[in-house]
Amino acid sequence: GAVVSQHPSWVICKSGTSVKIECRSLDFQATTMFWYRQFPKQSLMLMATSNEGSKATYEQGVEKDKFLINHASLTLSTLTVTSAHPEDSSFYICSASGGGAQETQYFGPGTRLLVL
């Protein structure tokens, strides 16, 4: 099946710094990529949807200036957490699909972020 990778798998940073997380589709072209956030014992919450070459669409309550998403190619999307704070510590998961409402989403393994 289709494979999606994320890098890094975990990261620790100091408060106030920025962190970039990469999401790659390894064997297919991902027209659409999704970024989720997961808190312990809670659902995956969709943060934003990005289509290659266009601006991301953010869910209500997600600060677009804090969580910068770039989807510059059909195989790569990045999430940058700017000026990270301890409350941004979480598990971030991306998924990718070939596009369209009926397309299967393929998920990356996630990135655990800890902000000190």
Next chain:
Amino acid sequence: GNSVTQMEGPVTLSEEAFLTINCTYTATGYPSLFWYVQYPGEGLQLLLKATKADDKGSNKGFEATYRKETTSFHLEKGSVQVSDSAVYFCALRLYTDKLIFGTGTRLQVFP
């Protein structure tokens, strides 16, 4: 609003036991329903899906039937294996490509 409710885990079973993980949903409209599985250290994988009422999704011995009258999509397997130990997520999708997930249920199977 649209939401998915799953039974809390962990669910602990002995090998070859029968598994049921409950999932109910609330949706404005007629959603497609999914079960995803996440093995340790891996991404979520689609396990099975159903797109309309009374459909039964099945894969790897797992089954779930889309019950519109009870707004449910319970996951079942007749005989679990240690290798089935994972976290299982129920999800729905309406008319867009957005998935709405439940909180996940951890299954632990012991030999």
